[in-house]
Amino acid sequence: MVIGRRWFWLIPLGLLPVPLLLNPYQQYVLNTALLYVPVGIGFNLVVGNLGLLAFSNVAYFGLGAYTSGIMMATLGAPWWLTIVPAAIVGGLAGSLASIPALRGVRLFYLAIMTLAFGELMRWTYIRWESLTGGSMGMAVPTAHLFGWALDSDARKFFVFLALVVVIVIGTDKLLRSRFGRAFQAIKDNEVAAAAMGIPTDRYIVLAFAWGGAVVGIGGAMFAISVGHLSPASFDMTELILQFAIIMVGGLGSLMGSIIGAVIITIAPQVFISFPGFAELVFGLLIILVILFLPRGLASLVARVHPMFVERYYRG
């Protein structure tokens, strides 16, 4: 029996009345979970679907956040107008990070370069004080959406939810098209993919750019959600958080990115967090997942019903 995937629409619809039930803090946590969905999706696209070790996700995230924050603070732009620039800047940074991949840099070499790129960006936020406020950070003004002030977490929630739905559907379509199948082919065997006539270079740039753009939007959401940007938000601890999202959720799985984002952002709220605790817990979590559940939580969900199995052909 085929249950249509349109049932998935029930999930965002069911979330709509949720702000009525939550106090502001819980709402803030839920917003954070939502904004990490695009971050996880973009990261997973490159690492999970394309299979390239690119560790520069935090750089796109930070660039998106700072693009949005700086446009609002110095140009006085309303927030909605900064979403597209944040996506463009994130996408450009993604394309930039794909250049070494096109030059044949793979595996650990690519990981090292992208790691260095991410750290270089963090150093830039610290040093470019006139724009970013340096290590003290910068305040992000109240966000506006077509004149409607997003001054409460509940209001932000609806906007975030809409953005996340658009991004999830868009990425789902991308993965189910010939693009997604090309990513899969490149991941499985790049030489064979090229031999079959797939222009691998083009697809690699596309995946990086799409991933960077989506993460950049996540950054713009982050900027207004926390209201204050500082370079410390984009350090290696942030990288382990984003790693934990895709590893625990499930590599190469769109659903995994969503599950991971929700679990990894909500779980640490349960226990009081000391400095270092997040790194310790996420590190252990990733170790356990790699050892015992290599396809992540998404593989557990997929066992429940065939509807949850992700396929890269139309069906």
Next chain:
Amino acid sequence: MMLLSLLPQLVVSGISTGMLYALIALSMTVVYRATTVVNFGHGDMVAAGAYASFVFGVGFGLPFLVAMALALAVLFLGGFAVQRFLMQPIIAAPHLSLAMMALAVGYTLRGGMRLEWGNETINLPRPYPQDVYMLGDVVITTDDLVICGFVILLLAALFVLLQVTPLGKVIQATFQSQRGAALVGINVPAFHAAMWGGGAALGAIGGIMLAMITPLTPDLGQWTLVQGFAAMTLGGFGSLGGAVAGGILLGVTEKLLGFYVNTMFIEITGYLVPIIVLLLRPQGLFGRRTIVRV
């Protein structure tokens, strides 16, 4: 010319810093050559070595050399256990999982260190007096002498180990071909674990010396990892001699760029070097070309 007269001084202090980079890059190369896995958690093992030495030396009040020996033993066992119980079970998995596992181990270590010592800045007391010697116009500190002397001694010991001893033959055989080594009766998994232990202990020496000249924080590992990578890529990934040459070159470059161009280069040379080297000359200065091309 005033600026040029400082050149020997910069080179000397660059070499001294570079020796530490060289040691860390070397310890990463040993693990990489032996197991073809890059240990992304290596920086945190280096930091863990420094903290272990702090615990034994300052916490328990043991003499420096005893504390150092104990710290090295702990790190050797730790590295051995990580390879044996965490890496070996997934050794057939894609590179991605191996890299993630190493990274996760590093993060777990760093989290533990931050939980315990996150709020304090620790300086390892030097076991030798701090003096300054003048060689012409060049100032040489005891730090420089001890670091250079110790690293050169270690390199010589490593060279003898690799070239002369029977154990060195085993190591070289496994470096060349794992399958071949297994065929002639070398226990390759045990060897891998031992090399992870050895790499961790070697890195810990670097961490201990680093903690004597700079403040020790849990974030030391992150910085060490990037500098080690920079030195490795500069010298050529997987080449032992290249790691040493790359480390020294990196130290000197950092000092020269920092003085003659802009002080900010002291902070970012380590980030720029791997990017530039991998784009322009991926095999590094002394490495062989092994990068996959499609």
